[in-house]
Structures are given as structure tokens and as C-alpha cells.
Amino acid sequence: MPFDLHFIARLIPALIEGAEVTVELAILTFAICLVWGLIVALANSTRGPLSWFAGAYVQIVRNTPLLIQMYIVYFGFSMAGFGLSGFASGLLALCIQNGGYVAEIYRGGLQAVSTRQYEAGRALGMRRWTLYTVVIIPQVVARIVPPMTNQAISITKDTSQVAAIAVMDMMKVAQVWVESSANTYDVFLGVAIIYLVLTSVASVAGKLFERRLAFAQ
Amino acid sequence: MLEVADVSKRFGTLEVLRGVSLSVAPGEVVVVIGPSGSGKTTLLRCINLLEDYERGTVTVDGDPIGYRLDRRAGQRVRMSEREIAAARENVGMVFQSFNLFPHMNALQNVMAAPVRVKGIPRARAEARARELLTMVGLSDKVAEYPVRLSGGQQQRVAIARALAMDPKIMLFDEVTSALDPELVGEVLAAMQQLARAGMTMVVVTHEMSFARDIADRIVFMDDGLVVEQGKPDQLLFSPATDRVRAFLKRYNDRYRI
Amino acid sequence: MKEFAPLLHGYWYLLRGAGMTLLMAGAAILPATACGILLAMAQVFGNRFARSAVVGYLFIVRGIPLLVLLTFTYYLLPLTGIDLPPFWGVVLVMALYYAAFMSEVFRAGILSLPQGQWDAARSLGMTRRLMLQIVIFPQALRLASPPFVSLCANLVKATSLVSIVGLWELTMASREIVERTLAPFQIFLGAAAIYFCICYTLALYGRYLESRVLHGH
Numbered sequence: 001m002p003f004d005l006h007f008i009a010r011l012i013p014a015l016i017e018g019a020e021v022t023v024e025l026a027i028l029t030f031a032i033c034l035v036w037g038l039i040v041a042l043a044n045s046t047r048g049p050l051s052w053f054a055g056a057y058v059q060i061v062r063n064t065p066l067l068i069q070m071y072i073v074y075f076g077f078s079m080a081g082f083g084l085s086g087f088a089s090g091l092l093a094l095c096i097q098n099g100g101y102v103a104e105i106y107r108g109g110l111q112a113v114s115t116r117q118y119e120a121g122r123a124l125g126m127r128r129w130t131l132y133t134v135v136i137i138p139q140v141v142a143r144i145v146p147p148m149t150n151q152a153i154s155i156t157k158d159t160s161q162v163a164a165i166a167v168m169d170m171m172k173v174a175q176v177w178v179e180s181s182a183n184t185y186d187v188f189l190g191v192a193i194i195y196l197v198l199t200s201v202a203s204v205a206g207k208l209f210e211r212r213l214a215f216a217q
Numbered sequence: 218m219l220e221v222a223d224v225s226k227r228f229g230t231l232e233v234l235r236g237v238s239l240s241v242a243p244g245e246v247v248v249v250i251g252p253s254g255s256g257k258t259t260l261l262r263c264i265n266l267l268e269d270y271e272r273g274t275v276t277v278d279g280d281p282i283g284y285r286l287d288r289r290a291g292q293r294v295r296m297s298e299r300e301i302a303a304a305r306e307n308v309g310m311v312f313q314s315f316n317l318f319p320h321m322n323a324l325q326n327v328m329a330a331p332v333r334v335k336g337i338p339r340a341r342a343e344a345r346a347r348e349l350l351t352m353v354g355l356s357d358k359v360a361e362y363p364v365r366l367s368g369g370q371q372q373r374v375a376i377a378r379a380l381a382m383d384p385k386i387m388l389f390d391e392v393t394s395a396l397d398p399e400l401v402g403e404v405l406a407a408m409q410q411l412a413r414a415g416m417t418m419v420v421v422t423h424e425m426s427f428a429r430d431i432a433d434r435i436v437f438m439d440d441g442l443v444v445e446q447g448k449p450d451q452l453l454f455s456p457a458t459d460r461v462r463a464f465l466k467r468y469n470d471r472y473r474i
Numbered sequence: 475m476k477e478f479a480p481l482l483h484g485y486w487y488l489l490r491g492a493g494m495t496l497l498m499a500g501a502a503i504l505p506a507t508a509c510g511i512l513l514a515m516a517q518v519f520g521n522r523f524a525r526s527a528v529v530g531y532l533f534i535v536r537g538i539p540l541l542v543l544l545t546f547t548y549y550l551l552p553l554t555g556i557d558l559p560p561f562w563g564v565v566l567v568m569a570l571y572y573a574a575f576m577s578e579v580f581r582a583g584i585l586s587l588p589q590g591q592w593d594a595a596r597s598l599g600m601t602r603r604l605m606l607q608i609v610i611f612p613q614a615l616r617l618a619s620p621p622f623v624s625l626c627a628n629l630v631k632a633t634s635l636v637s638i639v640g641l642w643e644l645t646m647a648s649r650e651i652v653e654r655t656l657a658p659f660q661i662f663l664g665a666a667a668i669y670f671c672i673c674y675t676l677a678l679y680g681r682y683l684e685s686r687v688l689h690g691h
């Protein structure tokens with residue numbers, strides 16, 4: 001029976017509890033990836049073996065499924081003797097994979113600033129620090145905000161896969177409720193709407209940030 | 218041949234054309250000059266209905282392009298897309314930025330419309346395309362793709378492409394402005410040749426000496442209006458209005474060495 | 475090397491799983507591409523109603539995790555009385571899901587053509603249909619081909635999610651072997667290697683297409 005109000009009244013708090021885990025995972029992943037991705041991107045832009053490793057890392061994590069990465073971390077590591085909790089495994093796998101994507105976004109942003117901008121800065125007598133803080137980084141930031149916003153949305157959706165390693169995120173809560181009740185429609189609508197709200201928040205935040213940058217320039 | 222009657226066009230609140238009328242006789246070459254932003258490009262685009270416009274009509278040999286007058290209602294009605302497309306076959310247009318199709322070689326660029334729009338048999342269209350490319354001096358470049366051609370060569374392909382539709386009239390919008398100075402001559406020569414062969418042409422250009430050579434009549438536009446028109450020597454050397462005089466003075470000051 | 479003995483016993487089973495993965499991905503890519511092109515056309519050329527319908531569709535699909543949709547298709551399909559084998563059920567969902575992303579790629583391809591191409595085609599008397607057929611589509615598809623290929627790689631990775639709703643493919647096959655051999659690290663690594671081979675091949679092909687787009691003919 002769809003739209004059973006008593007059922008919904010019990011469902012919503014449970015979903016929200018799951019959503020807290022989802023949000024926590026998404027924010028942690030995004031924050032860590034902003035740093036980790038930058039490290040990988042910088043390593044990638046050096047010359048020598050470090051760049052090779054960074055490049056290989058990016059290709060490997062981007063071309064294998066997140067779910068398999070989670071299984072390797074969750075089941076594989078525990079067999080190897082250093083087991084992590086579901087949450088920690090999920091977070092680690094999310095960061096490993098999305099770090100690769102975020103690194104590529106940084107790289108794209110850096111490449112999009114033409115060498116002429118560097119030359120123009122040097123021609124004006126700027127030192128390295130001034131050149132980067134005044135000329136290069138503002139342009140890179142302006143370029144990477146839209147793809148970073150997309151990545152944040154994508155991370156939010158990706159967190160649902162931790163349900164497969166027994167983390168009680170919103171997806172897992174929904175699975176449990178669907179299996180223990182007949183109100184499939186209610187659960188589905190509830191989960192879908194909450195995910196839509198979460199991703200919309202990410203998208204609107206990105207838009208606002210983008211607009212502030214546009215005014216600042 | 219070409220009748221532009223009282224055409225008005227605005228972009229938002231900006232009135233770009235304010236009732237422009239212009240008639241061009243068969244075989245006549247009309248050169249349009251005027252300051253930047255005066256509406257020359259917009260006029261040519263309206264003639265071909267690349268832009269919609271709010272008032273006025275355009276006809277070629279009496280056939281309307283874009284809007285026809287509904288006599289009973291006393292109103293202008295927009296023709297159907299199919300009718301407009303058919304009407305555009307009579308008007309060839311060459312653009313400042315060439316606009317060749319980058320995924321087709323020179324020959325394919327010239328043949329595409331005759332074959333696909335007019336349904337001319339491939340063999341005949343190809344023979345004609347080769348003839349036209351030879352006429353503009355590109356017989357050795359038929360198989361090249363646009364990226365491998367110089368700007369001047371690309372523009373000459375574009376001229377051949379427009380001619381391949383056997384238009385009744387040709388419109389040229391600053392076709393040499395995007396070219397390096399040493400490439401301008403070859404394009405102008407192709408246009409000269411076309412004019413001599415009796416093609417009806419409307420040419421927007423900033424090349425005054427070329428305008429003088431090729432024009433039967435020069436039209437001066439400013440601020441969305443035709444301000445003055447006349448024989449080249451008369452308009453260029455003894456203009457009747459101050460605005461033309463001021464424009465020519467600025468032009469001469471800029472290009473005097 | 476002895477640690478990888480379980481992989482040697484299971485590799486044939488894994489390869490069969492990979493075959494299923496490819497089959498599933500292929501079956502989803504075809505309709506996803508067709509729908510993606512239709513959606514892009516509706517968004518670029520459609521009337522206001524068609525455009526807002528597409529925008530709404532994209533909003534929903536971009537905001538909900540694929541796993542949510544797959545899980546609920548699994549539970550909802552029987553309820554709606556549609557008699558669809560699970561394989562075709564998930565293929566349908568994946569196709570509709572990826573159609574949204576494909577439409578973005580094709581739309582970007584169409585919109586990135588310079589105005590001059592439309593002007594030139596129209597001034598030659600081409601009708602809209604002919605113009606799309608011989609001028610716009612050939613160029614737009616070429617521009618769209620590199621991101622299209624990386625979306626396909628993405629779709630291949632996403633097929634791993636169907637194992638969560640109980641369908642058999644590479645990830646499910648690897649989980650089955652893990653249950654028998656208790657060697658998760660090796661087996662999942664093996665599965666990851668197979669995914670990598672598929673997706674990295676696609677990525678390389680995408681990069682090749684991109685270099686062709688950048689350097690013209």
C-alpha cells in the first residue's frame with residue numbers, strides 16, 4: 001500500500017540517520033580528495049619516476065570499478081591481517097578512486113592556462129610566487145570549480161556503494177527497510193528524494209561559488 | 218533584381234537597421250561602406266534571412282525571401298522553412314570567416330549543396346565544381362581539406378561553393394578582412410572576374426580602392442540607415458553629406474602613410 | 475607466486491564473467507546512445523515543453539545513484555507486473571541512466587560548432603534536416619566521440635553494481651570464487667585487472683580519437 005503515513009513516519013527518521021552517514025562519507029571523501037588529488041596532480045607534473053607512478057595510479061584507479069576497490073580494501077586487507085571497519089574501508093576506497101578523478105581535474109585546469117599567461121607574467125617582472133598567486137592560480141580555480149562540483153555530486157552518489165560492505169548508509173537502510181516491508185514505493189521515493197536534495201545542495205553550492213568567482217574577476 | 222524595402226531590425230533595444238531600402242539591378246555591383254557597427258553585416262544577413270527582422274520585405278526577381286505580404290490581411294507572413302530554404306538558393310553568400318565545412322575537402326564543399334539541395338547528378342555537379350575551382354585558381358587543391366588551405370584559398374573555395382548553386386545574386390561580407398595582406402589580392406581578383414562576367418553583387422568592404430574599381434554604385438550606411446549613394450567617383454571624391462565626408466577623412470587619415 | 479594459485483583455478487570462470495560484463499555493457503550502450511542523441515536533439519531543437527522535460531529528466535538521473543535505481547527496479551519490476559527478465563531489466567535501467575549523460579556529451583558537441591557552420595549551410599539553401607545530416611551531425615559526432623568513449627568505459631565499470639542486485643557477471647563471479655577459495659585479495663585483484671584491460675583499452679581509444687579531433691584531418 002503506497003503512501004502509508006504511519007510507515008512513512010517511522011521510515012523518515014531511519015533514512016535520515018542513514019543520510020547522516022552518507023553525508024559524512026561524502027564530505028570526508030571530497031575534502032580528502034581535494035588535497036590528495038592535488039598531491040597526485042603535482043607529482044604527475046614533475047619529471048621522472050614520481051610522475052610515472054602518479055600517472056599509473058590515476059589510470060589504474062579510474063579504470064577499475066569502485067565496488068571492486070571496496071572489496072579489495074574491505075575483504076582483502078582483512079585477510080592480509082590488517083582489517084578495517086566497513087566505514088573506513090569505504091572511505092579509503094572512495095578516496096582512492098576519486099583522488100584519481102580529482103587529480104585529472106587539477107591537471108586539466110593547469111593545462112588550460114596557456115603558456116602565454118606565464119610569459120606575460122614574467123614579462124611584467126613577476127617572481128614565481130606572485131606569478132602563481134596573482135595570475136595562474138585564480139585562473140585555474142575558476143576553471144576547476146564546475147568539474148569539481150560535478151565530482152562532488154558524483155562522490156555523493158558513489159557513497160551508496162558502501163552498502164555492499166555492510167555500512168549503514170542511506171542505501172543500506174533503504175535495502176533493509178525494503179526487505180522487511182511491502183512499502184517498496186515509499187522507501188524508493190524517500191531515498192530518491194533525499195539523494196536529490198543532497199546532490200542539489202552540492203550543485204547549488206558549486207554554482208554560488210562559481211558566481212562569487214565570476215564577480216571577483 | 219534585388220529589392221530591399223524598408224527593412225528594420227533590432228537586437229533587444231538596439232535598433233540596428235532603421236528602414237533600409239535598396240534596389241540592385243541585374244548585373245549591377247553595389248558596394249556598401251560605412252563605419253563599424255553601422256549595420257552592414259546585419260543587412261546582408263537579413264537579405265538571406267539568417268536573421269529575422271521586424272519590418273520590411275526582401276524580394277529577388279519579384280520572389281519574396283523570408284516574408285511575403287498577405288494582401289487580404291495586409292500583413293507580413295513568415296514563409297515556411299522549406300520555402301525559405303528554396304528562396305536562399307537564389308542568393309549566394311560569402312562570409313568574413315569563410316565557414317567552409319571542415320569535414321569535407323574543397324571539391325566536396327563545392328559539390329555538397331548542388332547535389333543534396335538541388336538534386337543535380339553527381340557527375341555533372343563534380344564537373345561544374347572542378348570548373349569553378351579552376352576559375353578561382355584552385356584546380357590543384359580540389360582534394361585538400363580546409364585546414365590544409367591558406368585563408369585566401371579557403372575564401373576562394375567559399376566563393377566557388379556559393380557560385381555552384383547558380384545564384385542570381387551574390388553577397389560578400391568583408392571577405393578579405395580575416396586575410397593576411399598578401400592574400401587579399403587573390404580573393405579580390407576572383408571577385409573582379411566575377412563582376413566582369415556580369416554577376417549581380419552586393420559587396421561589403423573596407424577596401425576603398427577596390428570599392429572604387431569594382432562598384433557600379435556605392436552605398437554609404439551609418440547608424441542603420443542608408444545615408445547616401447551614388448557613382449563611386451562622385452561619392453568618394455565629392456560626397457554630398459557631412460557624414461560621408463567625415464568617414465572618408467577618418468579613413469584617409471588612417472591609411473595615409 | 476603461490477599466493478596467486480586460487481586465481482589460476484578461477485581464471486576461466488572470471489573470464490566468463492567478463493564476457494557477461496561486456497555483453498551487458500554492449501546491450502546497454504546501444505539504446506543509451508540512441509536515447510542520448512534523441513534527448514540532445516530535443517534539448518537543442520525542441521520546443522519549450524520538450525526542453526524542460528529533458529532538463530527534468532537530467533536533473534533526476536544526475537541526482538540519484540544508479541545503485542538506488544537498480545535496487546528498486548529489482549524490487550519494483552515484479553510489483554508493476556512487467557514480465558522482464560532481470561538481465562533486460564538492468565540493461566534497461568543502465569541504458570536510460572547513461573542516456574542522460576550521453577545526451578550531455580552530444581549536446582556539447584552540437585553546441586560547440588561555430589555559428590558560421592549553420593549560417594553557411596542555411597545560405598546554401600539547405601533545409602534543417604539536410605543541414606543536420608550533412609553538416610552538423612558529422613562534425614558534432616566527431617567532437618563528441620572522445621567523451622563518448624570514456625562514458626562507455628564508465629558504463630562498463632558501472633555494470634559491477636548489478637552484482638549487488640544478484641545478477642551474474644564479472645564481479646559476481648569473483649565473489650563466488652572468493653567464497654570457495656577464501657582468497658579475496660588475489661581474486662578481486664584479478665577481477666580488477668580484467669576491468670582495467672577493458673576500460674584502459676577504451677580510454678586509449680578515446681585519447682586517440684581526441685588527438686584526431688584536435689589535429690584536424
Ligand SMILES: Nc1ncnc2c1ncn2[C@@H]1O[C@H](COP(=O)(O)OP(=O)(O)OP(=O)(O)O)[C@@H](O)[C@H]1O
Nearest residue numbers: 228231233251252253254255256257258259260391
Ligand atoms: N547577434 C547580435 N546580438 C546583438 N547585437 C548584435 C548582434 N549582431 C550585431 N549586433 C550589433 O548590431 C550592430 C550592427 O552590427 P553589424 O555587424 O551589422 O555592423 P557592421 O556594419 O557589419 O560593422 P563592421 O564593419 O564592424 O563589421 C552593432 O552595434 C552590433 O554590436
Ligand SMILES: [Mg+2]
Nearest residue numbers: 257258259391
Ligand atoms: Mg560586419
